[in-house]
Amino acid sequence: MCGIVGYVGPRDATPIILQGLQRLEYRGYDSAGIAIYSQGEIEIRRDAGKISHLFDLVSAAPLHGHLGIGHTRWATHGEPNARNAHPHLSSSGRVVLVHNGIVENYHTLHDELEAEGVHFQSETDTEVIVQLIERYLSSSNSLVTAVQKALSEIQGAHGIVVFSRDEPDKLIAARIGNAGGVVIGLGDGENFVASDLPAILEYTRRAVFLDPQKIAIITPASLQIQTLNGEIVNWKEQHVTWDPIAAEKGEYQHFMQKEIHEQVRSMTDTIAGRVNFSFGKISLPEIQLTPEFAQTIHKIFIVACGTAYHAGLVGKILIERIAHIPVEVDIASEFRYRDPIIEPNTVTIAISQSGETADTLAAMEEARKKGSTLWSIVNAIGSQAMRLADGFISMQCGPEIGVASTKAYTAPLVDLYLLAILLADLRNTLPTQMRYQLVNDLRRLPNLVGICLDRETEVQEIAHLFTDVSNCLYLGRGINMPTAYEGALKLKEISYIHAEAYPAGEMKHGPIALIDKNLPIIAIAPKDLWNEKMVSQIEQAKARGAKIISIANDGDERIKSLSDRVLWIPQTPWLLSPVTTIIPLQFLAYHIAHQRGLDIDQPRNLAKSVTVE
Ligand code: AGP
Numbered sequence: 001m002c003g004i005v006g007y008v009g010p011r012d013a014t015p016i017i018l019q020g021l022q023r024l025e026y027r028g029y030d031s032a033g034i035a036i037y038s039q040g041e042i043e044i045r046r047d048a049g050k051i052s053h054l055f056d057l058v059s060a061a062p063l064h065g066h067l068g069i070g071h072t073r074w075a076t077h078g079e080p081n082a083r084n085a086h087p088h089l090s091s092s093g094r095v096v097l098v099h100n101g102i103v104e105n106y107h108t109l110h111d112e113l114e115a116e117g118v119h120f121q122s123e124t125d126t127e128v129i130v131q132l133i134e135r136y137l138s139s140s141n142s143l144v145t146a147v148q149k150a151l152s153e154i155q156g157a158h159g160i161v162v163f164s165r166d167e168p169d170k171l172i173a174a175r176i177g178n179a180g181g182v183v184i185g186l187g188d189g190e191n192f193v194a195s196d197l198p199a200i201l202e203y204t205r206r207a208v209f210l211d212p213q214k215i216a217i218i219t220p221a222s223l224q225i226q227t228l229n230g231e232i233v234n235w236k237e238q239h240v241t242w243d244p245i246a247a248e249k250g251e252y253q254h255f256m257q258k259e260i261h262e263q264v265r266s267m268t269d270t271i272a273g274r275v276n277f278s279f280g281k282i283s284l285p286e287i288q289l290t291p292e293f294a295q296t297i298h299k300i301f302i303v304a305c306g307t308a309y310h311a312g313l314v315g316k317i318l319i320e321r322i323a324h325i326p327v328e329v330d331i332a333s334e335f336r337y338r339d340p341i342i343e344p345n346t347v348t349i350a351i352s353q354s355g356e357t358a359d360t361l362a363a364m365e366e367a368r369k370k371g372s373t374l375w376s377i378v379n380a381i382g383s384q385a386m387r388l389a390d391g392f393i394s395m396q397c398g399p400e401i402g403v404a405s406t407k408a409y410t411a412p413l414v415d416l417y418l419l420a421i422l423l424a425d426l427r428n429t430l431p432t433q434m435r436y437q438l439v440n441d442l443r444r445l446p447n448l449v450g451i452c453l454d455r456e457t458e459v460q461e462i463a464h465l466f467t468d469v470s471n472c473l474y475l476g477r478g479i480n481m482p483t484a485y486e487g488a489l490k491l492k493e494i495s496y497i498h499a500e501a502y503p504a505g506e507m508k509h510g511p512i513a514l515i516d517k518n519l520p521i522i523a524i525a526p527k528d529l530w531n532e533k534m535v536s537q538i539e540q541a542k543a544r545g546a547k548i549i550s551i552a553n554d555g556d557e558r559i560k561s562l563s564d565r566v567l568w569i570p571q572t573p574w575l576l577s578p579v580t581t582i583i584p585l586q587f588l589a590y591h592i593a594h595q596r597g598l599d600i601d602q603p604r605n606l607a608k609s610v611t612v613e
Contacts (some may be wrong), residue, residue: 009190078123090134101158355383485583
């Protein structure tokens with residue numbers, strides 16, 4: 001959630017850091033700050049509020065120097081204000097630090113340091129780290145050693161970047177545990193460091209991802225990586241291909257709107273290179289799946305959070321139907337603590353846009369500990385979920401900036417579809433004709449998505465129906481039950497309207513009591529195996545005065561006659577239908593929030609990447 005940027009080199013560090021922070025705005029934050037080494041001193045500007053405000057502070061009192069760090073903070077300890085904003089200085093003023101993570105033993109360390117006479121300047125847990133470094137500097141006189149000693153005392157998962165006015169030729173970055181990613185960008189006579197790649201992509205494509213429990217010593221001309229015990233370790237550079245222009249809003253008003261529209265491209269890219277239509281074959285090389293291994297798999301777990309979890313629910317139906325392998329889907333934060341029974345020949349698939357979600361990473365570790373093979377479906381290349389796994393599928397969506405996930409929902413649906421076909425093929429359980437049919441059904445998918453996108457105005461036109469609405473019910477069945485969950489989540493997170501999703505068949509067991517004319521019902525009712533059932537449930541709701549807005553396939557007169565409004569979508573092969581049914585619901589949430597004048601790309605209380613528990 002917090003963003004970190006650092007620079008060391010011949011250029012003026014201030015604009016590089018401020019622009020880098022701006023590129024991380026999508027992560028969500030409530031305060032921002034910068035520290036620059038200038039003429040023997042460390043100068044800091046920081047405050048609550050947006051980065052534009054930090055720009056104002058810096059132009060009112062300019063900062064110039066060749067070494068610096070910046071930070072966007074998402075408050076965990078202490079309210080968002082100038083005192084609690086990062087960077088934090090040690091009590092002597094010689095060390096300054098930015099941090100991503102939560103110091104779990106903060107209270108013990110705080111009391112210990114206070115008893116030693118340290119006078120804390122903030123209410124943050126972060127300040128204990130910089131004060132610990134100060135404590136160890138007094139005895140060792142080496143910043144690296146002091147950082148190593150301090151880090152060995154703190155519990156939790158962390159990413160930090162620190163520098164000292166006594167060693168103004170270097171930045172020290174460290175990563176402890178699975179949260180707090182740290183990436184070093186290699187330049188020519190200059191180096192960069194950040195919590196996320198987009199912050200530094202404008203300057204370099206050469207990246208080194210720091211592994212957990214490692215410290216990086218970064219000077220303009222060198223990079224050295226050590227363990228916490230000071231042993232030097234080898235590092236590997238990766239070339240990154242993401243285009244920073246792809247991270248711009250372009251012609252759209254919000255990233256969310258742009259990303260909804262990018263789904264034709266992401267569908268095409270997801271299919272491209274992986275599907276051989278002539279032979280009806282799928283190839284997913286990064287998953288490293290052999291026929292021998294595929295035939296031994298007894299069970300699959302899918303672990304994920306939020307939108308990615310909803311994609312997993314669709315994945316269960318796809319894998320069970322196509323590959324006949326039993327699948328359990330778990331919310332990652334539950335899986336990690338529920339002591340799951342993992343028998344031999346189990347595969348656990350983690351789905352994560354960011355690849356840095358703490359709960360998902362912990363669930364992966366739990367599965368690994370119990371002997372499961374690990375696969376991941378991730379969007380962020382080089383992320384931890386990708387690196388922890390034995391094999392991975394990359395989402396091919398490009399960076400997703402809007403906090404509300406859209407294209408990173410539909411891409412894994414297709415990834416799971418491809419995986420299900422591949423598994424079935426390698427296990428010899430899929431009749432050839434059916435395999436050809438399933439593969440062939442992918443051909444039209446980008447076009448079907450395009451048709452849904454062209455109908456944005458029709459969705460926009462009904463957004464006014466929600467002007468005075470404060471509750472909403474989403475109903476679905478079968479493979480589109482997860483569509484109802486995902487549609488409701490989209491509405492909740494960006495429009496702040498309470499929305500609940502229910503399997504339509506469950507209504508009679510209680511929730512039907514809620515129905516009256518003030519509760520709009522969004523019924524997901526494409527022409528599939530469950531269409532008849534949805535019709536009868538819509539009828540029951542209608543009889544109780546509910547206002548019905550249906551998602552239905554073009555020409556479905558029966559649904560039309562029962563609904564107040566219909567959002568039409570083209571007929572889609574049923575196993576792929578969740579890709580098209582969700583699009584009007586993404587637009588609906590977007591336009592309702594837009595009409596309410598809300599901050600769509602950065603909704604309140606939310607962050608793009610949830611790297612803490
Ligand atoms: C989606 O709109 C959400 N903002 C959220 O539920 C998200 O999907 C969840 O936090 C998981 O993130 P991940 O895919 O990066 O792991």
